[in-house]
Amino acid sequence: MIRLLAxxxxxxxxxxxxxxxxxxxxxxxxxxxxLPAVVVEDAGRRFEAGEEWFWCSPRLFLEEETxxxxxxxxxxxxxxxxxxxxxxxxAASQAGRGLASxxxxxxxxxxxGRPEVTAVTAETxxxxxxxxxxxxxxxxxxxxxxxxxxxxxxxxxxxxxxx
Numbered sequence: 001m002i003r004l005l006a007x008x009x010x011x012x013x014x015x016x017x018x019x020x021x022x023x024x025x026x027x028x029x030x031x032x033x034x035l036p037a038v039v040v041e042d043a044g045r046r047f048e049a050g051e052e053w054f055w056c057s058p059r060l061f062l063e064e065e066t067x068x069x070x071x072x073x074x075x076x077x078x079x080x081x082x083x084x085x086x087x088x089x090x091a092a093s094q095a096g097r098g099l100a101s102x103x104x105x106x107x108x109x110x111x112x113g114r115p116e117v118t119a120v121t122a123e124t125x126x127x128x129x130x131x132x133x134x135x136x137x138x139x140x141x142x143x144x145x146x147x148x149x150x151x152x153x154x155x156x157x158x159x160x161x162x163x
Contacts, residue, residue: 002102004059004110015040027062029069030091039074051078061103070094073107082118084111101137108138118161123154
């Protein structure tokens with residue numbers, strides 16, 4: 001079972017100042033790079049610009065059975081027209097165990113727990129079959145594609161709130 005640990009603003013500040021992520025709240029990290037620097041910086045910039053902390057805060061994926069932080073996820077934006085985009089990943093040493101799917105499921109539940117969210121979206125590289133499977137397992141449907149200048153060809157995904 002995966003539980004989400006939302007970072008506090010002070011946690012994010014320390015990470016932005018260069019502190020490593022060997023542990024958080026007494027739980028050891030499977031690998032120190034669970035939160036990419038680009039995610040940390042984006043969260044900080046959005047919060048400083050006035051976005052609600054709930055949507056800025058990265059989430060760590062805590063595997064409750066082992067007490068190990070195995071991955072992370074984030075909301076890439078506050079809801080826009082009812083939609084919020086997610087990103088996620090797990091430590092390479094933890095891949096292939098269904099942890100990304102379980103962590104993503106927790107993020108979806110959390111997002112749909114907010115009344116302003118009517119859909120959750122995501123994007124995957126066209127070459128990342130594992131990430132596509134995470135979304136398929138969570139009920140997402142392909143809804144398009146685009147080419148990103150940095151990431152190349154992407155597949156767009158969408159999951160509408162079940163009513």
